[in-house]
Amino acid sequence: MPRPRVLMLLYFLVSVADLWLIYSQHAYARWFTKPLLMPLLLTIVWMSKSNIPLYKWMLAGLSLSWAGDVLLQLKGMFIPGLASFLAAHIWYIIYFIKINPAQTGLLKKEPLIGLPVLVYILIFLWQLYPFLDTLRMPVTAYAITIGCMLLMSIHAQHKVNKTASVLFFNGALQFVISDSLLAVNLFAFSHTVLSICVMATFAGAQYLLVKGSLAVQNTAS
Numbered sequence: 001m002p003r004p005r006v007l008m009l010l011y012f013l014v015s016v017a018d019l020w021l022i023y024s025q026h027a028y029a030r031w032f033t034k035p036l037l038m039p040l041l042l043t044i045v046w047m048s049k050s051n052i053p054l055y056k057w058m059l060a061g062l063s064l065s066w067a068g069d070v071l072l073q074l075k076g077m078f079i080p081g082l083a084s085f086l087a088a089h090i091w092y093i094i095y096f097i098k099i100n101p102a103q104t105g106l107l108k109k110e111p112l113i114g115l116p117v118l119v120y121i122l123i124f125l126w127q128l129y130p131f132l133d134t135l136r137m138p139v140t141a142y143a144i145t146i147g148c149m150l151l152m153s154i155h156a157q158h159k160v161n162k163t164a165s166v167l168f169f170n171g172a173l174q175f176v177i178s179d180s181l182l183a184v185n186l187f188a189f190s191h192t193v194l195s196i197c198v199m200a201t202f203a204g205a206q207y208l209l210v211k212g213s214l215a216v217q218n219t220a221s
Contacts, residue, residue, distance in 0.1 A: 004044045004214075008207075011040045015203040022195050034073065037203060038066035041210050052213045057095035064088035065206065078186075079138060086142050089149045089175075092209065096152035096168070099216060105155035114151045121147040124180060131187040139183065150176050164215040171208030178202040 018033035042062045049055040065088045071081035107114050121143050132139055153172035157165040178201035185194040 004047055007040050007044050007047075011037060011044075011203075011207065014040065015199075018203075019196055019199055022199055023192060025192070031073065034069050034199075035066065038062050038069060038206070041206055042066070045210060045213065048214055053100075053216055054095055054098050055213070057091050057098065058210065058213050061088045061091040061095065062206065062210075064091065082138055082142055085179075086145050089145045092172075093145075093149050093152045095213075096149075096156045099156055100159040103159040105159055106157040107151065107155040109158065114154060117147055117150050117154075120176075124183075128183055128187060135187075142179070146176055146179055160212075160216050164212045167208045167212030167215055171205045171212060174201045174205035174208065178205055 014033050014036050018030060018037070021027075021030045021033060042059060045052060045055055045058050045062065052058060064084050068081045068084035068088065071077040071084055074081075125140060125143055128139070129136060150172040153168040156168055160168070178198050181194055181201065182198045185191065185198060
């Protein structure tokens with residue numbers, strides 16, 4: 001079986017190939033690239049499970065992300081795809097909460113650090129609402145969930161080592177950026193450049209979360 005480093009390299013190459021297919025507008029060819037990304041990360045986590053605390057939650061998040069990837073490529077499956085990613089973020093939230101529960105999280109010590117995240121989610125929804133029509137409720141629920149995921153990645157910063165905390169925060173932040181750009185691309189202003197940015201930040205977010213889980217040294221209960 002390939003080593004995790006080989007799989008990481010393959011993940012990078014498939015990500016670049018997928019971005020090229022977006023740029024060249026070969027939508028059908030993306031069935032050979034996009035659905036391959038999450039299985040590569042899933043394999044890495046599975047191979048490294050003895051070094052990843054709570055690896056089952058990470059596997060669940062990646063599996064649901066894969067389902068979301070596939071569903072969003074199908075016509076008329078936006079809501080099921082959104083639901084899959086929402087569930088993935090819930091598992092990531094649980095993962096962050098469960099890491100080293102005996103340690104005090106950052107938000108308990110400095111709760112105001114999370115305020116910019118809340119302000120951003122509120123402003124973003126306010127600006128997006130005129131374009132959402134009947135999708136206001138599901139998109140609002142999703143935005144709140146991904147905002148909570150970013151907050152929990154911040155909260156975990158005093159519960160893990162510095163390397164893991166940086167990777168977790170940047171991964172969660174890239175997820176927020178990716179989903180924000182996706183919403184703009186779907187509902188307000190569609191452009192190929194936005195689609196490329198959505199996929200680039202999504203691929204980067206998942207990679208960083210997996211790398212962060214690999215960097216966690218203390219075993220959570």
